[in-house]
Amino acid sequence: MQSKVNSLLSKFSKSDQGPLPKEEWDSGYQAQFLSQIREVFADGTVNLHLAVYLPRAEQAPDTFSVEVNATQQWQPLNPPDNEHPYWWLELEGIAEGTQLQFRYKKSGQTWQTIAPINDLMSRYEQIYIPALRHQWKYDPxxxxxxxxxxxxxxxxxxxxxxxxxxxxxxxxxxxxxxxxxxxxxxxxxxxxxxxxxxxxxxxxxxxxxxxxxxxxxxxxxxxxxxxxxxxxxxxxxxxxxxxxxxxxxxxxxxxxxIFAHQVYKPFPGSMDQIEGLDEGFVDHQAYLFRDYGTWMFNLAIPEIRRMLIEKLVCFIKKYRLKVIRIDYIDGLILQYSNRDYNYAEQFLRELKAELRQACPELITLGETFEVSQNEVVQDFIDVFYAPMGFSIVEELYKPVGKREHHLAPNIDFIANHVRNVVQSQRPEAVYAQLHDETWYCPHIMAGRPHVNWAYGGHPAQLAKNQGDELVEMGSLHNHRLLDYVRRTVRNAEALTMFIAKSRYMFTPGVDSLSLGALDEPEQWKVTWEEVPASQLKTWQQTGLSARTIYHFHEQHRRHMVALRNIFRHYTKLEGGTDQPLVFPEMHHCNGLASLIAIFRRSHFSKEESLLITFNLGTQTFEGEQTYELPAPEGFFGRWEVLFDGEAVATVSQRYLQQFQTCEPYSQGTVLETRQGEYSNIANVIPLKIGARSLVILRYQGD
Incomplete structure (x- = not known):
């Protein structure tokens, strides 16, 4: 009786105050199959639409009962009807922070806990009314x-x-x-x-x-x-x-x-434990299923598909997201690959249609490899995961004993890979290593068994494995091992970065030169600065002082930031379409000299075109032995130095000068094309470049 009085008093007070303006809390998207807040009031109470869907049970609504406890007593939800294919109830005047409990039962059986998927707030099986008010200050x-x-x-x-x-x-x-x-x-x-x-x-x-x-x-x-x-x-x-x-x-x-699979029995009342239904939430026939103690949704039921779609769109709209990443789309499509009809494809069609309607500016970044040519997948994904750095990493980190020349990679192999990559016409997010490659993953191992040196550890660890071989052979001095590692990691990431047309991805271990693997103890913590004690000890064993090790790491961080900022500044996208206005080309390859050059032709401005030259070998080109780099056709005249891998910050000069392989260019140095003296080429850029280093030039005009 008291709860009814409180509800009436709440209604009277709200009639005076009125609900808060929706722009203060509402995402603008109304779900049908999810419990959701419909009005918010200044006193911290809300009006709720409750929805609980039991698969196929709406066809026999008298067989099941569903109740909610929001006010210290259980209340029945209305059974499904023509307008509501689920159990539903409207609640008014419920305080933010209130816990909701749900239960259901089949006729003649006992009550069972249920934690339905919702658009509220959850902590395991506990569902709460969230506070949603937030005045957005900044645009995406x-x-x-x-x-x-x-x-x-x-x-x-x-x-x-x-x-x-x-x-x-x-x-x-x-x-x-x-x-x-x-x-x-x-x-x-x-x-x-x-x-x-x-x-x-x-x-x-x-x-x-x-x-x-x-x-x-x-x-x-x-x-x-x-x-x-x-x-x-x-x-x-x-x-x-x-x-x-x-x-x-x-x-x-x-x-x-991650929605290709859900963990099995995480708490009482989870969707996979609903009993007494002819059909449930779980697809028990999922094919080619990676079983991590997980299950997959029964997408053959339209109402389940709709519920999941609403849940995803609510999430996107609530947080004003403009980009999402969808994990393991392959698993979703392969789930139905051995059946007459692929309901996962139907799910993606319906989801994409809803996203286009509700979130037209959203960019979907999708991970897919095995089913990347599927037409539905191609329509669903806006930007494809593109591990274009895999082949680069495989070649640059290859064990010395497997190389054609133990001191340098196969330049022709890398050049051919770059030629193939830059021809791709689909929007891509390019990377060399992400989390799957930096920890032990049996699925990566199964897919790439012939190159086991190229994954399972942080980039610096893979480079160190190779460097250790060179040290044992006597081809690299022990105290130069850290310098070798940071140069190799920098080259692998920069090569990957500068073949990208619009988006480049990396992990924190790139900048910190982390050793070991991501799934080892404490490796999940990002190293923002300094050098972890265990890593410091490893490098001190090579004869380096703690200060030198510190400056190596700081200089590497500075270089990686500089390279990324060059990529960002000189990679223009067309306004409104996000189409790239820069097109990478494989410009020059010299296997004998271990040099490779990538030309990034800018359609935004000719003077924003870049020429990135990598020296992946041990020979230094300077003085009378500068390298005569052919200038791209139509780009004769002046070229400005934006980046030289031999450059060292003044604060680190004392410690790292001995490791420079040549005198670096000053930033802003201008080089002029000229007639080649040795190459008999009309327009060359006389380039000074250190061993295992890179130089980036910007075209200034003629």
Whole structure:
């Protein structure tokens, strides 16, 4: 009786105040199959639309009952009808933070807990009414130039920042009391990421079984509740604040969304445990299924497809996202590959149609390899995962004993690979290594068994494995091993970066020269600065001082930031379409000299065309022995030096000068094309370039 009185009083007070303007809290997207807030009031209460779908049970509504507990007593939901193919109820005056409990039963049986997929807020099986109010201050960043994407985790960024000062110590107290989003908002992490020459961070944020205070990064991909914000990340209101803070720095958060599979029995009442139905949420016949203790949705039921589509669109709209990453699309399509009709394809068709209607500006970044030629997949994905750096890494990090020449890679092989890559016409996000390649992954191993040296560790570890062989052979002095590693990593990433037309992806281990593998203890923490103690000890064993090791790492960080900023600045995209205006070409290849040059022809401005030359061998070209690099046809005259890999910051000069292989160009030096003295070519650029180094030139005109 008292609850009815409270509800009436709430209605009277709301009639005076009225609901808050929708622009203060609403995403503008109304779901049908999900429980969702429909009105918000200044006193912190909301009106709710509750929805619980039981597969095929709407065909026999009298057989099942569904109830909710929102006011200290159980209330029945209305059974399905012509307008509602699910159990439903409208609730008014419910306070934000209220926990909702749901249960169902089949006639003659006992009540069972159910935690339905919803558009509210969840912590495992516990469902709460979220606070949604947030005044957005910043617009999503524009995409008029090449994008640099850092694949990482929010918890990894926080744990490595300022020696973990702001990171949680444990799950029970640390994250229960203060979310990751709130903790990051107390730092300058967004600003620091911007200083790294990064436009986008791709992070797993959906509900998973991971302990984000002491992470096993693989657990981030064992998800539940289908595209639901993980409670450890924060509340919807806190995550909105975090997205807005990154927008202030012109950085886009790209959620890494996993919905090809869900973890099995994560808590009582999960979708895979619903009993008594003729058909359930689980597809028990999923084909070519990677079983990580997970299951896949029964997409043959239209209402399940619709529920999942609404859930995904709600997530995108709520956080004003402009780019999402969809994990393992291959698994989704292959799920139905041995059946007469592929309902996964139907799901993607319907999802794409809804996205085009509700989120027309959204960019879908999709991971697919085996089914990349599928027409439905090609229509669904806007930007394809493109591991174009795989072949580069395989050749540059190849064991010395497998090389044709132990001191240099096969230049012709790399040149042919570049020629093939730059011909691709599809939009691509290009990378050399991401998380799957930097930890032990049996599926990567099965797919690339003949090149096991090219994955399973951070880039620096793969380069060190090769360098150790050279040291043992006597072809590389031990104290030059770190210099060799940083040059090799820089070349592999820069080669990958500059064959990209619009988007390049990398992991934090590239900049920090991390050793080991991502799934080893403590490796999930991002190393922002300095050198970890274990890594320092490894390099000290090569005869280097701690200060020299430090300056090597800092100089490498400076170089990688400079390279990314050059890529960003000189890779223009067409406004409104995001089509690239820069087209890479394989310009020059000299296997004997171990030189390769990539020309990036700019259709935005001829004077923004770049020529990137890599010396992948041990010979230095300088003085009277400069290299006569043929100028691209029609680009004769002046070329400005933007970057020289031999350059060292003044603060590091004392420690690293001995490792320079030639005197570097000063930034801004202008080179003139001339008649070749040795090559008998009319227009060459006389280029000075160090061993295992690179030089970037910008065309200035004639």
């Amino acid at each position: 960043p524009a995409t008029n130039h090449g994008r640099v994407l850092l694949e990482t985790t929010l918890e990894g960024l926080l744990a490595g920042y300022k020696a973990g000062k702001y990171a949680p110590n444990n799950l029970e107290e640390g994250l229960a009391n203060q979310s990751l989003a709130n903790r990051i908002l107390k730092t300058d992490i967004p600003g620091c990421i911007g200083e790294l020459g990064v436009d986008e961070i791709m992070v797993p944020v959906v509900s998973s079984v991971a302990n984000r205070s002491d992470l096993n990064p693989k657990y981030n991909y064992l998800t539940y509740n289908f595209v639901d914000l993980d409670w450890q990340i924060g509340t919807p209101q806190e995550f909105k604040q975090l997205v807005d803070r990154f927008y202030r720095e012109q950085i886009q958060i790209i959620p890494d969304l």
